[in-house]
Every structure is written in structure tokens, then in C-alpha cells.
Amino acid sequence: MGTIGDLGEFALIGRLTRRLPQGPAVRLGPGDDAAVVAAPDGRVVATTDLLVEGRHFRRDWSGPYDIGRKAAAQNLADVVAMGARPTALLVGFAAPPGTGVEWAERLYDGLADECRVAGASVAGGDVVGAPEVALAVTALGDLGGAAPLTRSGGRPGDVVAVRGRLGFASAGLALLAAGRDGPAELIAAHRRPEPPYTAGDEARAHGATALLDVSDGLVQDLGHIAEAGGVRIEVDSAAVPVPEILGPDGLRHALTGGEDHGFAATFPESAALPPSWRTIGRVVEGTGVRVDGRDPPAGAWDHFPV
Amino acid sequence: MGTIGDLGEFALIGRLTRRLPQGPAVRLGPGDDAAVVAAPDGRVVATTDLLVEGRHFRRDWSGPYDIGRKAAAQNLADVVAMGARPTALLVGFAAPPGTGVEWAERLYDGLADECRVAGASVAGGDVVGAPEVALAVTALGDLGGAAPLTRSGGRPGDVVAVRGRLGFASAGLALLAAGRDGPAELIAAHRRPEPPYTAGDEARAHGATALLDVSDGLVQDLGHIAEAGGVRIEVDSAAVPVPEILGPDGLRHALTGGEDHGFAATFPESAALPPSWRTIGRVVEGTGVRVDGRDPPAGAWDHFPV
Numbered sequence: 309m310g311t312i313g314d315l316g317e318f319a320l321i322g323r324l325t326r327r328l329p330q331g332p333a334v335r336l337g338p339g340d341d342a343a344v345v346a347a348p349d350g351r352v353v354a355t356t357d358l359l360v361e362g363r364h365f366r367r368d369w370s371g372p373y374d375i376g377r378k379a380a381a382q383n384l385a386d387v388v389a390m391g392a393r394p395t396a397l398l399v400g401f402a403a404p405p406g407t408g409v410e411w412a413e414r415l416y417d418g419l420a421d422e423c424r425v426a427g428a429s430v431a432g433g434d435v436v437g438a439p440e441v442a443l444a445v446t447a448l449g450d451l452g453g454a455a456p457l458t459r460s461g462g463r464p465g466d467v468v469a470v471r472g473r474l475g476f477a478s479a480g481l482a483l484l485a486a487g488r489d490g491p492a493e494l495i496a497a498h499r500r501p502e503p504p505y506t507a508g509d510e511a512r513a514h515g516a517t518a519l520l521d522v523s524d525g526l527v528q529d530l531g532h533i534a535e536a537g538g539v540r541i542e543v544d545s546a547a548v549p550v551p552e553i554l555g556p557d558g559l560r561h562a563l564t565g566g567e568d569h570g571f572a573a574t575f576p577e578s579a580a581l582p583p584s585w586r587t588i589g590r591v592v593e594g595t596g597v598r599v600d601g602r603d604p605p606a607g608a609w610d611h612f613p614v
Numbered sequence: 615m616g617t618i619g620d621l622g623e624f625a626l627i628g629r630l631t632r633r634l635p636q637g638p639a640v641r642l643g644p645g646d647d648a649a650v651v652a653a654p655d656g657r658v659v660a661t662t663d664l665l666v667e668g669r670h671f672r673r674d675w676s677g678p679y680d681i682g683r684k685a686a687a688q689n690l691a692d693v694v695a696m697g698a699r700p701t702a703l704l705v706g707f708a709a710p711p712g713t714g715v716e717w718a719e720r721l722y723d724g725l726a727d728e729c730r731v732a733g734a735s736v737a738g739g740d741v742v743g744a745p746e747v748a749l750a751v752t753a754l755g756d757l758g759g760a761a762p763l764t765r766s767g768g769r770p771g772d773v774v775a776v777r778g779r780l781g782f783a784s785a786g787l788a789l790l791a792a793g794r795d796g797p798a799e800l801i802a803a804h805r806r807p808e809p810p811y812t813a814g815d816e817a818r819a820h821g822a823t824a825l826l827d828v829s830d831g832l833v834q835d836l837g838h839i840a841e842a843g844g845v846r847i848e849v850d851s852a853a854v855p856v857p858e859i860l861g862p863d864g865l866r867h868a869l870t871g872g873e874d875h876g877f878a879a880t881f882p883e884s885a886a887l888p889p890s891w892r893t894i895g896r897v898v899e900g901t902g903v904r905v906d907g908r909d910p911p912a913g914a915w916d917h918f919p920v
Contacts, residue, residue: 335657339842340764341695341826342661342755347653351641354660354737355648356752358706360744389647400664400750431660438666444706444750446662449648458646520647536645 312412313405313437320435323409324401324416331429333395333450343432345396345448353449353456355386361441369484372411374499376418378567379443381501382523384426385569387449388508389521391457394426399433400444407441419445426505454512460536461517462574466591468533468541469581470549471511471571472504473497474526478565479554491553503569504584514581516573525564527604530572530589530597537574540594542601547588563605618718619711619743626741629715630707630722637735639701639756649738651702651754659755659762661692667747675790678717680805682724684873685749687807688829690732691875693755694814695827697763700732705739706750713747725751732811760818766842767823768880772897774839774847775887776855777813777877779803780832784871785860797859809875810890820887822879831870833910836878836895836903843880846900848907853894869911 312320321338330337336344345352357379359365365375380397387394399419403412416430423429428447462468480498489495503521511519518537522529526548530541543563550558574591575581597604618626627644636643642650651658663685665671671681686703693700705725709718722736729735734753768774786804795801809827817825824843828835832854836847849869856864880897881887903910 336762336764340762340766341692342659342698342753344657344659344696344757344762346656347658348656350652350654350656351650352653352658352754353648353650354702354704354752354754356662356704356706356738356750357740358708358742358744358748358750360708360742360748362745363743386647390650392648396660398660398662398752400662402664402666402748432662434663436664436666437669438664438746438748439668440745442664442666442708442744442748444662444664444752446660446704446750446752447648448658448660451650456642456646456650458642460646 309408309410311405312403312407312409315409317435320412324412327413327416328420328430330431334429334431338432343396343398345431347450349451349453351451353387353390353392353451354446355383356444356446357383359443367441370499372414373418376415377422377500379445380419380422381503382569383445383447384422384428384505385503385521387447388503388505389519389571391454391508391512391519392449392451394428394447394449396428396431396448397423398446399430401433401435402438402442404439405437457511457516457519459518459520459533462533462537462539462591463517464539464591464593465577466517466574467577467587468530468572468574468589468591469585469587471507471585473568473570474522474549475554475558475561475565477501477567478561493553497568501567501569507571511573514575514579516575519571519573522568522570522572524566526572527563527597527599533574534595534597540592541589541597542592543589543597543599545600547586549586560605563599615714615716617711618709618713618715621715623741626718630718633719633722634726634736636737640735640737644738649702649704651737653756655757655759657757659693659696659698659757660752661689662750662752663689665749673747676805678720679724682721683728683806685751686725686728687809688875689751689753690728690734690811691809691827693753694809694811695825695877697760697814697818697825698755698757700734700753700755702734702737702754703729704752705736707739707741708744708748710745711743763817763822763825765824765826765839768839768843768845768897769823770845770897770899771883772823772880773883773893774878774880774895774897775891775893777891778810779874779876780828780855781860781864781867781871783807783873784867799859803874807873807875813877817879820881820885822881825877825879828874828876828878830872832878833869833903833905839880840901840903846898847895847903848898849895849903849905851906853892855892866911869905
């Protein structure tokens, strides 16, 4: 089917755009200087992530469709983590000219399909030549008249609860790094996170005082809630969901593994949480995060390691 | 002052964020899962560009401050080209861990200053490690209740007019490529475009039927107006502003040079345009762009050249 360099920028944009169904929030989709997206609330929630080959994904470990799903998911989850509903994605796509057109098309299929799951669509973007593949994804969302659910609202006495998988993506990555090809469920979790996109609405319905998506590891991300709220988070490790499939390092994966894009929230103690939310700790006076009363294990990641 | 790798992701974000004044449109700035930006119109204009080192800028040809100004300018101009007013920028910043902290700070100073010129501010973003510097810039804007000024509204009988510099950035780039260091005005134009951000309001006030920013070269970008509107654009080369400083290749630079981020628009023939807008041609039945009745010169760029 040829390479994107053979096709050229404008023909490539045309090919990719044809694969992007536009949802009702998109008032003007790809093809002009900018997109126009509905923001009925009068405010727009907006977040952006830059994903770089070799750092955030490897083309030998993940196919283009899964890379697209994952790139979309992590940004859509950030919108949901504000208590908003995703409306649209903008995608900047950098790739070597020798990249196959079919590879690019599968990438955009993944972006479009993940958007559909979250109720959004890919409304615009940019394609450029570069030595490595990179994806710049911006997600937009609408608050529907409600206040944003920030990281700062956790108060002493609140409970801490999580929704969605923890440690699966990290365990899957460890398997790939060790050259193993199973358990398939873990490797699939690394390749394609499944953020529970209803978590924002659920958290709001149950009076959440703070909400974020777990992208860098539970302990590290709870640290953001602690810091933003000026409180301490105490985690009871026995309450953290650690399915047997995570293996002997399961608790470590669940506490420090990133990229599952589940959600963590604080709720008033009186909240009657549904079983999909697991209470794992509480908010107290103080600073930082404690696990079983001690300093948490190291291992949370940093985008600029030595 | 050290490198961004020594500093680490979160400390770097803190350092950079402190340099970003927040304008009135930003309801929630950097530090949470997403920003919240005012969209009083009930719609938001959104555009994204990915800029890659060695392709869109060279660190030996442009300093960090100018790279920041230019990256912001090209996206802010896209918002203005919809007839909207810029409100906020989101910036994804990829860089090698050995990049100096001061270099990054100057980059963000440039982003912030260009935003201020356009009435916007940097409301959020992302930093990641990568082999090369890359910038993913998303700009948001508000239409203030008006219809977007798209590329498709040019009608036979309309006049074609331009606002802002043409060919300056291209001529400056040619000088740098030839190892020359002047004329300084041209080299400065390559490093830091100066989009006339009032052009959107002006175009709307004079009844523009189509508007875009000239990013890839006048002839190529007029081709987008021709294609989107199903019309032909006829350019009179003698009417195209070609200041003497552009040198012997001035007309070629003005017709095919990109990155000045001036604006081109179509207006009803009756429009009484101010002198800052220069009428350079007209819209007729047909397809494509003609310069003095002939096919235009080649030389417009493509992001995936051979």
C-alpha cells in the first residue's frame, strides 16, 4: 500500500480523515485551520500528552491499532478525571516517511475506536515527518454545568477508593521486557488500557471530593491528592485489589505500576459506594502517602530517569 | 543551572509553571489532570501542531525564546484564521534529559510572551524525555457568537486580499542555509513570525467570505481556499507586496514561502478594505490557483519530501 512519504502530507491527511467518524459535539471537523467543538457548559476541559516512540510505546511490542487506542485512552481518562465528559480529540502525528500507510491507518482506527468508547471523536490534528514516531494527543471535554473534580478536595475523614485495574499494565510490561508472551490478559493490558470512562459520573454522583486518573502509579498519584489537598493519605495494602494473575510481585505492581488509567478518588465517609469502587484507605491530617503506616515502596516512575 | 534530567519531571513542571501567568480565560491552570478554559460562546475553536527539531526548527539557528514564540504564534494564528480570539495554549514539550533548565525556561518565556501578545495564556501541558526536542502545541479560542470563518466561503466575484508579511521567513531561512547573517530583519522573521492577530476581527468586520493563515506559502494556501470553495483564485503578481529587502528572489519567496503566518482572505468586491489589507487577486469560476493567468511556480512545501 506504500509509505506515507510516497503519499505526501495532504493525501495522507485525506486518507486518515476519511477513517474518522465525527460525533455530535464536532461542529467543524478536520480540514480547516482549526476544529470547532461544542462546549455547552461555557467552559472546556483540555489536556494534552506527548507520546514518544521507545519511551511510551515500542512498535515491536505494540501494533498501531493498540498504540492508537492507548494514546487516546490516556487523554480521555484525564478529561474524565476532571468529572467531565470527553467531546473531541486532536492528534499530532509524527512519523518517518518510510512508515507504511496501512500502519498509519490502523493507528487512526485505534484512535477513533477508543474515542467512540468514550463518546468523543477525532476532530482534527497535524501530520509531520520525523525520525521517530510521536503522538501529541489533546482531549477536550465538557463539565455539563458542574464544578471540576480537582485533586485538591480530599479532607481528613474522607475515604480513598479506586475504580478500574491497578498493576495490570505494569505486570504486562514486565513480561514483555522479560521476553515472555503471557499471561495474555496482562500483555493486552499493557498494550491497551481500559479506563472505566463512567468513573467521572459515578464519582460525582457519590459526592467525590477529589478525583484523578492513575497514570503514574497509585502511590505516586495519591501523592498528588495529598499534596494538592494538604492532607495525608493512608493506604491499607490488604484492601488494594491484587488479583492472583498479577503474580508474586502483584502488590508492587498495584501500588507503583502506571498506565492502567483507572481512577482514584476521595469520598465523604458516608458515601455508599458501589462495588466497582474499592475503598483502600482514608484521608488524615498530615502530608504524603503511607502504606500500612509506613513510607511507601519506591518505584514510581519519572519521565526523566538517569 | 543544571539539566532537566537532573531536575526531574515534577520539579521541572513546577519551575516552568511558575513562569506562566494565567489570563482571565483560564479557570483552572496547570497542576491537575486537565485545564479548564472559558468558552463563553458555547463552542471552542481548537487546533494542534507538532514541531520537531531539525524539521521545524534548529537549535543552532534559533534560540529557545524564539522557538517558543514561533511555536505559539503558528497555533494562535490558526485560531485567528477561524475568526476567533485565542484563549489558551496547551504545550507538550519533549527534550533530551541533558537539555539545560535555563534553555527550557527561555522556551516557556517565549511561549508565554507570544500568548500575551495574542490575549491568551499557557494553561497546561506535558513534559517528556525524548532523543530530540519536540513541541506539541494546542491553541484554543472563542468565536464570540459569530460563525467560524472557514476556507470554503470564497465566491466568484470576490476579491482576494492578504494581511501581514509574505516571504520574509522564507528569505530569512535561505540566508541561514547559505551561512549568512543578514539582513537581520529577514533572519528575525524566520526565527519569530509576527502574525497580525487583529486580522480575524478585521476580516470579519469587512465581511470576509473565507480566511486562512498563510503557513505553507501563499499559492499553496490559496489553493485550499480554491479547493474548499470549488472556485479558482487568480493572483496578479504585480499586486503582491514584495519589499525590496526580499532580494532578487522576492516574488518567489512571497508566492511560495511559508511560516510568516500572515493571513489571506476573500471579500465581497464591495468591501472597503483598510490599507493593511492588500488586494492581490480575485475569485472566479473554475479550479486551482493561477498567477498572471498561468500555473503557479512550484516550490510549496510538503511535510514528507523525498
